[in-house]
Amino acid sequence: MSSVLIKDLTLKYDHLTILDKLNMDIAEGEFLVLLGASGCGKSTLLNCIAGLLDISEGEIHINGENVTWAEPSERGIGMVFQSYALYPQMTVEGNLTFGLKNAKVPKQEIVKRVAKVAEILQIESLLKRKPAALSGGQRQRVAIGRALVREVKVFLFDEPLSNLDAKLRADLRIELKLLHKRLKSTIIYVTHDQVEAMTLADRIAVMKNGVVQQLDTPNGIFHRPINRFVADFIGSPSMNFFEGELVAGDSITFSTKDLVFNVSNYEFINTGAVSCKASLGIRPEAVLTGEHIPENFFRCEISVELVEPMGSDTLVWTKLGGENFRFRMDGKASVKTGDKLTIGFDPSSSSMFNAETEDRI
Amino acid sequence: MVNNHIVPNGPKPKSIFTARNIMLYGTLFVVAIYYILPLYVMIVTSLKGMPEIRLGNIFAPPLEVTFQPWVKAWSTACTGLNCDGLSRGFWNSVQILIPSVVLSIIIASVNGYALVNWKFKGSEVFFAVLLFGAFIPYQVMIYPIVILLREMGLMGSLWGLVLVHTVFGMPILTLLFRNYFSSVPEELFKAARIDGAGFWGIYFRIMLPMAVPIFVVAMILQVTGIWNDFLFGVIYTKPDIYPMTVQLNNIVNSVQGVKEYNVNMAATLLTGLVPLVLYFVSGKLFVRGIAAGAVKG
Amino acid sequence: MAQSMRPNTLLRNLNAKIAAMPMIITVLVIFVGCTIWTVVHSFTKSRMLPKLEFIGFDQYERLWGTSRWLISIENLFIYGICSLVLSLVIGFVLAALLDQKIRFENTLRSIILFPFALSFVVTGLIWQWILNPDLGIQSVVRDLGWTSFAFDPLYNPDIVIYGVLIAGIWQGSGLIMVLMLAGLRGIDEDIWNASRIDGIPKWKTYLFIVIPMMKPVFVTAIVLITSGIVKVYDLIVAQTNGGPGIASEVPAKYVMDSMFLKQNLGQGFAASTMMLLCVLIILIPYAYLEFGGKRNGK
Structure with missing residues (x-):
């Protein structure tokens, strides 16, 4: 059974369309990440699911019930916000119990639930404190706790880690992942951080201008981006692109002004290979150097223009076919500007996009 | 302060008796005199007997201090037929003040909250017109309000005046609360909705406890404004329940009898005392109130 | 559910x-x-009671043919211009002085602002007493030996409006000072550091850099002062009651007297409509600047 089902969800302000005919089917226990740049509509979508925004058209079902017009508190959801949004005048305990009291949950039950959640999140010692006396990480735990005590099946997270510093963010990320494993509840999680999305998600929905571009597993998103936007948006450093022409003859080739790649083994989708103007993208991670290069790879010699050591690996900038080209090398590799290197990659496992529609070929 | 040392500007002056400082503090001293002197003159005049006033210098301190003028101003000074002094006006003003302040603040705070968190179709338009209303000269609306109050049977009564104060205090107070509530993170409101709190639940349980400082500011603003009102008091009440300002003006500017300047000044001071005390006690909050009300207007 | x-x-x-x-x-x-x-x-011939008998612009013609109204308008004009200019200048200069990291800043600010807590009635009565020619400032200066000294604005029809102005400025300039001070404090310290590095004299920095940056504060102050000016009523009633003669009448008082003393409602309505018109003339450009500007900014 699907846990959250979104049908043709549309949101308009005046004549501006914010969300356009969105469809999503989120399975029970799934961790779904909504990923996109700011203003893409991901937080808006989350607010619509929560019932904090009235939608213009479409339906929202949660746990099999049509909740399109239900009050936020009646939807069986818990929500965690970026700014924590703890009630400043209440203690941690007050924050945890406010919703339960509103829902007229019996006293003993409230005590039981608070104790359980406090134990899970290890905030027992903080219960009598006010939010102002807590650190950022503690506040976010309390905010998560406030969602947990509701004992619902669906949790909505709106950039919950963005206000924390890098180290704390990484720690809480792991905790969230463990929490999800333990609770087995459905989570819809909004973020603009690719690393969070990749590490946490069962599936990622990449959004742009109120439209879901691609809804797939992290691997699918990374290796088989559905269009040029997703290919460019995911991955850091981003994908290398070559503009050129796809020629489907006896052997299938992709040729730019100076380079010709054999892409006979490329997995074409739908229509198969048709000659057209196209672009070919290679992830910097897919490039090999020196003796590791297999026989069937495209290979060539380049001269290093710039080296960015990043510790675990080294990013090398060069020119290939007149275009900027980046690739990763082992962090221990000793390269410097001006070095000549042999590099290679497999054009058939690249991503190709129609130059006009920008869709994957 | 470290920034100031980036550019050495000659040796740092050690003494405060530099030409610049003498000019600066001299000017400020003269300015302070202009603002404080009238208050001083009032106080000394109110403590002198009439013969001393006629002969002496208004700036001179009293040779013989007497509190008689204060007593007379409070309890026996005459306005028209009544001769029970300003005390009557004082209590009238208190009776007008309390319900007006309470009612106007309740309404304005709910308005501000609804305007920020529960926008409905047209709410912004109503707010814009409300703000615009703050600039319409009262004289334009005065007479129709007389008719409305007469129809409601409230003309000349205390509650009529309370209503008028509530109406005319609404634009600035609503603005004050709206600005305050819009500075409260929206996520807090969303969290409360998910927690199942409704319109009034969120207002009383979440917003009200957070807005205590702004309530104090609003109270200062309203107490001062309503206490100092003259126009509405003179139009919408009758002599029995005239507020203090109206009664003060009637005492001082009455044409009958000999002018008793000392009593007049005592009466004036008495009337100004409530806002003055409030001003000096509340200090920074008063400044914050007028600045908040004005800058964002 | x-x-x-x-x-x-x-x-x-x-x-x-x-x-x-x-x-x-x-x-x-x-x-x-x-x-x-x-x-x-205002287009009817209402007198004692309002009635809907339209007579076109008759009330307005009569209004503009009444010397008392003309004097009221003239007074409003003089008072308005002077009060606007003086409030802005005094308010800004005082704010700039207080902004020099001086001692006693809080005390001075309290002193300058306290009259604002007082009502116009109280203000008017205080200054009526200080400007009293027989016992006030004039007599004090004469007693000092300067026997020909004359300063009796409240008894001289030619300058009575300036007597009111002194009181008005005393009451209201503190507010403008506070606004300006808040504006000055809002200016980035780095602006001052930059102008010091460039060797620009302080007064030039104020005039050509700081004041232009404070445009929104000035606009607010101007709107505040002007909307206050149109409403001037209590101050006049308390300080001069329109006298001597009708020398210090103002439009708001003309309206009130027409409505409640002279039983001439039509004149009151016409006069108050003219006041509304005045406000609109000030407000519409302001609203245009404020809200039209925002739209362009986006």
Whole structure:
């Protein structure tokens, strides 16, 4: 059974369309990440699911019930916000119990639930404190706790880690992942951080201008981006692109002004290979150097223009076919500007996009 | 302060008796005199007997201090037929003040909250017109309000005046609360909705406890404004329940009898005392109130 | 319980709408309704009682043929210009002085602002006493030996409005000072550091850099002062009661006297409509600047 089902969800302000005919089917226990740049509509979508925004058209079902017009508190959801949004005048305990009291949950039950959640999140010692006396990480735990005590099946997270510093963010990320494993509840999680999305998600929905571009597993998103936007948006450093022409003859080739790649083994989708103007993208991670290069790879010699050591690996900038080209090398590799290197990659496992529609070929 | 040392500007002056400082503090001293002197003159005049006033210098301190003028101003000074002094006006003003302040603040705070968190179709338009209303000269609306109050049977009564104060205090107070509530993170409101709190639940349980400082500011603003009102008091009440300002003006500017300047000044001071005390006690909050009300207007 | 039907739009947010009723009624009945009522009745021949017998612009013709109204307008004009200029200049200069990291800043600010806590009636009466020619400043200076000294604005029709002005400035300039001070404090310290590095004299920095940066504060101050000027009434009633003769009459008082003393409602309505017109002339450019500007900014 699907846990959250979104049908043709549309949101308009005046004549501006914010969300356009969105469809999503989120399975029970799934961790779904909504990923996109700011203003893409991901937080808006989350607010619509929560019932904090009235939608213009479409339906929202949660746990099999049509909740399109239900009050936020009646939807069986818990929500965690970026700014924590703890009630400043209440203690941690007050924050945890406010919703339960509103829902007229019996006293003993409230005590039981608070104790359980406090134990899970290890905030027992903080219960009598006010939010102002807590650190950022503690506040976010309390905010998560406030969602947990509701004992619902669906949790909505709106950039919950963005206000924390890098180290704390990484720690809480792991905790969230463990929490999800333990609770087995459905989570819809909004973020603009690719690393969070990749590490946490069962599936990622990449959004742009109120439209879901691609809804797939992290691997699918990374290796088989559905269009040029997703290919460019995911991955850091981003994908290398070559503009050129796809020629489907006896052997299938992709040729730019100076380079010709054999892409006979490329997995074409739908229509198969048709000659057209196209672009070919290679992830910097897919490039090999020196003796590791297999026989069937495209290979060539380049001269290093710039080296960015990043510790675990080294990013090398060069020119290939007149275009900027980046690739990763082992962090221990000793390269410097001006070095000549042999590099290679497999054009058939690249991503190709129609130059006009920008869709994957 | 470290920034100031980036550019050495000659040796740092050690003494405060530099030409610049003498000019600066001299000017400020003269300015302070202009603002404080009238208050001083009032106080000394109110403590002198009439013969001393006629002969002496208004700036001179009293040779013989007497509190008689204060007593007379409070309890026996005459306005028209009544001769029970300003005390009557004082209590009238208190009776007008309390319900007006309470009612106007309740309404304005709910308005501000609804305007920020529960926008409905047209709410912004109503707010814009409300703000615009703050600039319409009262004289334009005065007479129709007389008719409305007469129809409601409230003309000349205390509650009529309370209503008028509530109406005319609404634009600035609503603005004050709206600005305050819009500075409260929206996520807090969303969290409360998910927690199942409704319109009034969120207002009383979440917003009200957070807005205590702004309530104090609003109270200062309203107490001062309503206490100092003259126009509405003179139009919408009758002599029995005239507020203090109206009664003060009637005492001082009455044409009958000999002018008793000392009593007049005592009466004036008495009337100004409530806002003055409030001003000096509340200090920074008063400044914050007028600045908040004005800058964002 | 969860409902699947789209609820009636009128019922959604019902509590908010109920809570906003006082505001909605105030706006519709008082600010819009009463204003229109008065404007409409200014074209009638109402006298003792309002009645809808239209006589076109007769009330306005009579208004502009009345010397008392003309004097009121003249006074408003003089008072308005002087009060605007003086308040801005005094307010800014005082704020700049207080901004020099001086000692006693809080005390001085309290002293300069305290008159603002007082009512216009109290202000008017204080200055009526200080400007009393027989016992006030004039007599003090004469007693010092300068026997020909004359300073009796409240008894001299030619300068009475300046006597009112002194009181008005005393009462209101503190507010402008506070606004300006807040504006000055809002200016980035780095602006001052940059101008010091460039060797620009302080007064030039104020005039050519700081004041232009404080444009929004000035606009607010101007709107505040002018809307206050149009409403001037209590101060006049307390300090001069329009005298000597009719030398210090103002439009607001003309309206009040027409309505409540002379039983000439039509004149009152016409005069108050003219006041409204004055405000609109000030307000519309302001609203245009404020809100039109924002739209362009986006």
